Amino acid sequence: GENVEQHPSTLSVQEGDSAVIKCTYSDSASNYFPWYKQELGKRPQLIIDIRSNVGEKKDQRIAVTLNKTAKHFSLHITETQPEDSAVYFCAPSGTSYGKLTFGQGTILTVHP
Amino acid sequence: DTGVSQDPRHKITKRGQNVTFRCDPISEHNRLYWYRQTLGQGPEFLTYFQNEAQLEKSRLLSDRFSAERPKGSFSTLEIQRTEQGDSAMYLCASPMGSATGELFFGEGSRLTVL
Numbered sequence: 001g002e003n004v005e006q007h008p009s010t011l012s013v014q015e016g017d018s019a020v021i022k023c024t025y026s027d028s029a030s031n032y033f034p035w036y037k038q039e040l041g042k043r044p045q046l047i048i049d050i051r052s053n054v055g056e057k058k059d060q061r062i063a064v065t066l067n068k069t070a071k072h073f074s075l076h077i078t079e080t081q082p083e084d085s086a087v088y089f090c091a092p093s094g095t096s097y098g099k100l101t102f103g104q105g106t107i108l109t110v111h112p
Numbered sequence: 113d114t115g116v117s118q119d120p121r122h123k124i125t126k127r128g129q130n131v132t133f134r135c136d137p138i139s140e141h142n143r144l145y146w147y148r149q150t151l152g153q154g155p156e157f158l159t160y161f162q163n164e165a166q167l168e169k170s171r172l173l174s175d176r177f178s179a180e181r182p183k184g185s186f187s188t189l190e191i192q193r194t195e196q197g198d199s200a201m202y203l204c205a206s207p208m209g210s211a212t213g214e215l216f217f218g219e220g221s222r223l224t225v226l
Contacts, residue, residue, distance in 0.1 A: 032213040034213065034214065042219070043203065043217040043218060043219050043220060044155060044203075044217050045217070046208070046214055046215070046216075049213075049214060089154045089155075091154070091155075093213045096168065097207075097213040098143055098145050098160060098205070098207055098213055098215055099145075099157050099160065099168065100155075100157065100213065100215065101157070102153075102154025102155050102156070103154055104153060104154055105152075105153070105154050
């Protein structure tokens with residue numbers, strides 16, 4: 001099965017700083033690379049995703065970059081705000097779409 | 113704001129009892145997924161349906177677990193003879209697109225086994 005690791009497990013930044021979370025995976029057949037955000041007591045919500053034919057995707061303050069050769073992809077958040085504080089999960093997926101393998105999560109804290 | 117409804121939202125039960133959770137997915141999607149999330153961990157895939165057919169089951173789904181989707185609409189997840197290790201959030205999800213892996217999760221059903 002897919003092995004997924006996220007780093008760091010916790011990340012603390014000051015408001016306005018950038019945050020980067022890296023996800024490594026093992027299955028070379030993975031072709032879909034999403035990031036989910038989960039606030040305390042809430043459901044996981046998709047914030048950005050990328051497919052294996054694209055190297056980078058940006059949506060306002062968030063971006064995802066993919067390195068398929070090295071089997072890792074990263075979440076980049078610029079100009080962080082306190083409301084960005086949450087747990088972020090990567091969840092690569094391969095041939096069985098909708099079957100995601102989640103990382104262990106990164107707790108992001110943005111201090112005002 | 114969710115298009116996926118789950119019931120009950122919270123369930124406290126004693127070890128050995130049976131529990132059942134219900135999921136009403138986004139109506140136009142023929143796929144439905146169940147995940148489990150324990151405290152401090154990411155969600156783990158349990159099983160999924162295409163219409164009424166259960167197409168894949170994780171090894172996490174022991175014989176005490178059974179899931180159904182009788183008419184290809186709502187789904188139920190039953191846990192028999194609950195154990196303390198079953199305490200978790202049980203999440204149901206619908207795909208957001210017709211040919212993508214994007215999932216829209218419900219708010220989940222939190223199970224506490226005493």
